[in-house]
Amino acid sequence: QKEVEQDPGPLSVPEGAIVSLNCTYSNSAFQYFMWYRQYSRKGPELLMYTYSSGNKEDGRFTAQVDKSSKYISLFIRDSQPSDSATYLCAMIVGQGAQKLVFGQGTRLTINP
């Protein structure tokens, strides 16, 4: 079993829709949870990170962590064609250890 599971999609939605992206994980030691966005032929860039359970909002993006269910989500409101990319969830144990464990990535397309 992989430590981090993510549906690879592809996911295609119309412009303006609310997008929900999800990951599950098995290692209860994970403390920091990130979402990266990766455009084609580019490196990943950090969108959001959260520590512990709860919600974190940044503009049109909301990250949600449920540690009891080992489940994290990223919501995108008012989706734009420029949001079309691969979204990767990632996690680390923390406590000085910086090894990021990534999900497979979900390929998202926003159609105008």
Place this chain on the structure above:
Amino acid sequence: EAGVAQSPRYKIIEKRQSVAFWCNPISGHATLYWYQQILGQGPKLLIQFQNNGVVDDSQLPKDRFSAERLKGVDSTLKIQPAKLEDSAVYLCASSPRQGADWNEQFFGPGTRLTVL
């Protein structure tokens, strides 16, 4: 602030040949990472340096892969000899320091390797 630089951007080689990738991290970043991203998968950490010392190389196939970080700045990753399954994007990342619970990792554009 300049980002993480990598070269070459693309490389095509035949199996059993050797190849090397170069990374220049963001100035002042103490920690450097090499990741392998196979098509359709998330990046997988190969090796992590703190300054010029290795912190974690548990997932580096040491029979064919080697890496060094010269003077704690630039780094090279080498594959010798290459196999078909090494076809992937090799990403370099850097972060400011180790010791804190979490530091953002900044990724370069990657080197896309194709092994024929």
